[in-house]
Amino acid sequence: MNVLLGLPLGIPLLGAALTLIVRGRTAQRTISFLALFVSLGASIAVLVDVAVSDEIAVSRLGGWPAPIAITLVGDRLSAMMLVISVSLLLVVLAFAIGQRASDERSPFYHPVYLVLAAGLAQAFLAGDLFNLFVAFELMLMASYVLLTLEGTDAQIRAGTTYVVLNVVESTVLLMAIGLVFAATGTVSMADLPERLAALPDGVRTGLNLLLLVAFGIKAAVFPLFFWLPDSYPTAPSSVTAVFAGLLTKVGVYTLIRTETLLFPGGQNTLLLWIAGLTMIIGVLGAMSHMEMKRILSFHIVSQIGYMVMGLGIATEAALAATVFFLLHQIPVKTALFLVQGIVERETGTSAFDGVGGLARRSGFLAVLFLLPALSLAGLPPFSGFIGKLGLVRAGFDDGAHVMVTVALVGSILTLISMTKIWIGVFWGEVYPEVPHGRVGILRHHRLMSASTVLLVAVTLAIAALAGPIYEFCVGAAAQLVDPSIYIEAVLGS
Amino acid sequence: MVVLIAVFFGTGTYLLLQRTLTRIVLGIALIANGVNVLIVSTSSAPGDVPIVGRDGRTDSVPQALVLTAIVIGFAVIAFLLALAWRAWTIDGDDDVEDDVEDRRVARERERAATDVPSPEDVDR
Numbered sequence: 099m100n101v102l103l104g105l106p107l108g109i110p111l112l113g114a115a116l117t118l119i120v121r122g123r124t125a126q127r128t129i130s131f132l133a134l135f136v137s138l139g140a141s142i143a144v145l146v147d148v149a150v151s152d153e154i155a156v157s158r159l160g161g162w163p164a165p166i167a168i169t170l171v172g173d174r175l176s177a178m179m180l181v182i183s184v185s186l187l188l189v190v191l192a193f194a195i196g197q198r199a200s201d202e203r204s205p206f207y208h209p210v211y212l213v214l215a216a217g218l219a220q221a222f223l224a225g226d227l228f229n230l231f232v233a234f235e236l237m238l239m240a241s242y243v244l245l246t247l248e249g250t251d252a253q254i255r256a257g258t259t260y261v262v263l264n265v266v267e268s269t270v271l272l273m274a275i276g277l278v279f280a281a282t283g284t285v286s287m288a289d290l291p292e293r294l295a296a297l298p299d300g301v302r303t304g305l306n307l308l309l310l311v312a313f314g315i316k317a318a319v320f321p322l323f324f325w326l327p328d329s330y331p332t333a334p335s336s337v338t339a340v341f342a343g344l345l346t347k348v349g350v351y352t353l354i355r356t357e358t359l360l361f362p363g364g365q366n367t368l369l370l371w372i373a374g375l376t377m378i379i380g381v382l383g384a385m386s387h388m389e390m391k392r393i394l395s396f397h398i399v400s401q402i403g404y405m406v407m408g409l410g411i412a413t414e415a416a417l418a419a420t421v422f423f424l425l426h427q428i429p430v431k432t433a434l435f436l437v438q439g440i441v442e443r444e445t446g447t448s449a450f451d452g453v454g455g456l457a458r459r460s461g462f463l464a465v466l467f468l469l470p471a472l473s474l475a476g477l478p479p480f481s482g483f484i485g486k487l488g489l490v491r492a493g494f495d496d497g498a499h500v501m502v503t504v505a506l507v508g509s510i511l512t513l514i515s516m517t518k519i520w521i522g523v524f525w526g527e528v529y530p531e532v533p534h535g536r537v538g539i540l541r542h543h544r545l546m547s548a549s550t551v552l553l554v555a556v557t558l559a560i561a562a563l564a565g566p567i568y569e570f571c572v573g574a575a576a577q578l579v580d581p582s583i584y585i586e587a588v589l590g591s
Numbered sequence: 592m593v594v595l596i597a598v599f600f601g602t603g604t605y606l607l608l609q610r611t612l613t614r615i616v617l618g619i620a621l622i623a624n625g626v627n628v629l630i631v632s633t634s635s636a637p638g639d640v641p642i643v644g645r646d647g648r649t650d651s652v653p654q655a656l657v658l659t660a661i662v663i664g665f666a667v668i669a670f671l672l673a674l675a676w677r678a679w680t681i682d683g684d685d686d687v688e689d690d691v692e693d694r695r696v697a698r699e700r701e702r703a704a705t706d707v708p709s710p711e712d713v714d715r
Contacts, residue, residue, distance in 0.1 A: 228652065228655070228656055228659075231656075231659075232659060235663045239663075239666060239667070239670075242667075242670055243670075246674065249677055251681050251682070254674055254677050254678045254681065255678070255687070257674060258612060258615075258671075258674055258675075258678070258687050259687065261667070261670065261671055261674065262607070262615055262619070262671070265619050265623075265667050265671075266607070266619075266622075268663070269619075269622055269623055269626050272626050272630070272656070272660050273626045273629060273630075275656065276626065276629060276630035276633065276634075276653065276656065277629075277633065279630075279633075279634070279652060279653055279656070280630075280633035280634070280653075283650065285652060285656075388699075
């Protein structure tokens with residue numbers, strides 16, 4: 099029954115191999131779309147299966163018994179992440195084609211993009227740490243190439259920082275996994291909780307901290323975030339959009355896994371400190387910059403803080419809010435970067451001194467920016483409000499008043515810096531001068547606009563359907579709070 | 592073995608903190624090998640002899656892990672060398688530079704402090 103679990107991983111890899119052989123642009127695009135559609139179909143099937151049966155889907159590759167086989171595990175959280183990421187990859191692929199920029203025209207864009215999709219899927223489904231490491235490497239290798247595809251000066255400079263930092267991250271992760279194995283004799287996530295609990299406190303904390311550092315670099319939490327605002331803005335907008343929407347969130351996903359499954363309740367105070375500092379420092383960084391892409395990149399960091407906050411509070415309600423926040427954040431963040439991509443494509447820049455008054459040229463584009471921006475700042479009735487409300491309520495219930503205050507201050511600062519983008523890019527006099535007869539913006543970039551509109555519609559749909567989605571997230575949190583469900587499903591008790 | 596690992600990590604970290612990309616690559620190679628040696632030397636059930644194990648058999652997971660890590664490390668180093676070469680063809684050196692936008696913000700700070708109009712303002 100669970101052959102489906104392998105598909106989101108295998109099909110994009112197959113597609114990547116095919117697109118390497120076939121060099122025609124149309125053929126490559128067709129294969130990419132087909133592969134991602136099949137992968138999306140399989141992910142949705144897994145999600146429905148997991149939601150309806152309320153069990154965890156497990157697939158043991160090669161038919162070996164549980165601790166030996168490579169296991170793929172899909173619980174509610176990973177199935178949900180899988181569906182949202184694959185659909186996002188599809189939308190951004192359409193955007194990238196519509197962008198008509200040099201990156202998508204490179205014969206290596208499509209294979210690498212599909213490898214990225216496979217790596218993401220594997221990271222969400224991995225049932226052991228070894229597999230997770232491989233998934234990370236797959237994903238990172240693809241992201242290195244995507245980031246430096248054009249080979250310009252700026253990309254090389256930023257790419258170097260990004261690659262070196264991430265190599266250090268994978269080294270730390272590898273070391274952590276090696277030491278976990280040395281201490282427990284297993285890397286299976288189902289075997290580990292019991293054996294880790296049997297270890298002396300010092301050893302367990304040490305292993306936990308090593309994993310936290312590794313995943314913390316990936317998730318870009320304070321104080322390990324500095325590489326992100328440095329490197330993301332140099333990539334083409336479509337690539338930055340995928341990175342912003344998905345890569346850091348994989349880090350958050352793995353943080354959730356380690357802190358709930360492997361080391362439940364291990365480092366909650368530390369996580370809360372990290373969360374608060376990440377929120378505030380991220381948003382202050384955003385306020386100091388004068389370029390749209392930079393500001394948005396700093397906001398990725400700041401928003402990660404909210405997810406870590408829920409993880410630090412670690413009650414079931416807080417985890418449900420975290421999962422919802424994670425879900426809402428992916429399309430919102432990506433939509434903002436896509437709008438930025440349209441601005442940059444139209445005017446050549448998105449720095450505040452090079453562009454202005456776009457609302458006067460295209461009111462519709464301004465609305466496309468405004469909706470996700472308000473959602474990011476957490477204004478009702480948008481999805482960000484619901485996520486933040488859940489976090490704040492869970493915080494009050496747990497007595498974390500200081501944390502809640504910090505989170506609310508962070509929200510207000512987010513709103514201020516979104517207003518800054520609004521004033522800088524969309525408000526005021528039209529600048530630069532428009533060639534005569536060229537009215538509007540969206541009608542000149544149909545495919546780019548269509549995919550952005552679709553994504554903004556998704557964010558609105560999350561707000562509109564918040565009831566059922568939130569219930570699903572509560573179910574996901576229930577599975578996270580009780581590791582025994584996961585262990586029994588994988589080991590077959 | 593422990594001393595070897597320590598030397599690998601120490602020199603690797605030192606090289607990693609240099610500005611020249613070639614040295615960074617060497618640093619990464621050293622650290623990666625340090626980790627590999629670390630994993631192999633701890634690879635067995637807790638308390639058993641590495642590689643040989645208690646009765647001549649051990650779990651092969653660490654070996655597989657290290658093998659994967661070696662292959663990945665090779666790919667990453669090749670990619671970094673390509674980056675370094677590209678940086679060299681563009682710039683003539685392979686130093687890692689500061690962030691452009693950060694430099695711009697810093698410049699504007701200084702300018703605001705000294706109250707000189709920026710070239711961009713004059714252009715407008």
